[in-house]
Amino acid sequence: MRKLILKVTILILCFGCASSKQTGFDDYVFQNKKEKNTYINAYNQALNLWPVPYTEDTVDTPYGPAHVIISGPEDGKQMVLLHGMDASSTMWYPNIKALSEKHRVYAIDFLMEPGKSALTKNALTSEEIIIWYNSIFEHYHLKNFDLVAASRGGWIATLLAIQQNQNINKLVLLSPAQTFEYVDNLRQTSQALFLKLFPSKKKFERTLETFSSHPEKINSIYKKQFYLANKYAKTNTSMLQMKPFSDEELRSITIPVLVLIGDADVINSEESLEKADELLFRDKTEVIESAGHFLSIDQSEAVNKAITTFLE
Template structure:
């Protein structure tokens, strides 16, 4: 019996040693912000001061006097996700993109403060810094969650709202179980502790492939960017905190019914991260919302079908935002007031 126990103990110790060696081999240190900026900042990059140590990375594109559009990325992404839209829309709109706290090149925020309140504050800071009185706010996934919450708190600042595969609608138990493996792992605190410092490149690739109906759109450069930026100091702690459901309050129909502004909801029918029905639920719960439904498209229509989704966004902005603003201006003019008929053609 004693010899058997010794053998079992020896096997156990060997397994522990192998696991420890594997963990050490896969462990990856933080990457300094200075190094990341060389790779992922450009001439348009600016940094807004948000506190003693906090700096928010943002970029501004387009004519200063054009209608303003603020774009907010999703979980673990960065402002780079909007490049396809910026290229197609910057000639007609004043476009502001930003990296949320714990993402991209934004730095200095306490990971324990990460959540929708901090994201709302960051959007507000960047809008003020960029000199935007009012603007249309568009958010993807977690950024969509921040966007509809911003609209509830600061309706006076918004001309319109765009929700792209927005998170926040309550999930059924079946929907919770069907989430991609990486997100289910991150909800387990023991798994989070183990994964915190490991090389997550393969899991990041898997998560990105789940984000597209066509996984071939995921490139090595995309995986490298997501992986590298996630290793910025403090980012992994923030991402792990945000992966817990407790950091995001679900939407309530009575809340959304208070939104009194034009809203466009964009949703792919092959979204593996946000159940497609959630887009329909958001569109049904918001009084003045319209739904752009995309067949054979995944979680990121602004990247997967940039030409079509940008055209749909532009159509929404021109018909629901820009023309309305022009009409309001005409209605306030002395000539229009004198007719007694409101807006003139």
């Protein structure tokens, strides 16, 4: 029943987005050029929160340019970061200092969501998403790299990890969405979906309170960018592809995996951790206290310590 309700909700949202005015502006994510420019300006301001030196790079791929933020020592072990839905790579501002201390970090904007990557074709299938990421990994010659991913990014990271001949060394999943179980608290999380259809600052603040145990910790500059992503970006129909992985798929993951969720998480419950413990070959699970779904911001120090300890 939860699966049916979720699909119906998303379809309603997608219908609402499809009915918006056509302006002749050809962009998969944004409705018009003005809104896109406003969002990109907010993105650049949020990137100023990055507490370590970085470079921005663009990689040509079969489906459009990929935007990558690179930090950390050139001779460090390689790490890839995959952000949560509509959050973009700037979401890692509370974590990047700790993560890039010993790693060469590549934070990739997902091209079907707000960010600086740009999709030049129709919505990608799961198979095309795999091709897209692999084209980036090949560009940077990433082999035996660590992969850290949050929320929807966690689902994508798991999709990559179940592929044959993948080059992932260790996998860290921060409250991965729809990965082990369906969304735990659909009534509360549906707020985020309806925020897309009827965006307002009041609904946005309520959504933050649902997903974060400490919304006051979210920097106001980043909060502005995240709000504009929800306000301006079209609903992504590829969400319909996201469903929990089968027992067989999860058992096929033989690399070490760390799964973290918050004790007030509305996406995952301890049932998700129990399934991870049951099916993953080499896993470690942990509940972060006083944290919600946005655990990387709610309790950044505890999350950073858990990740770096696991990777070492």
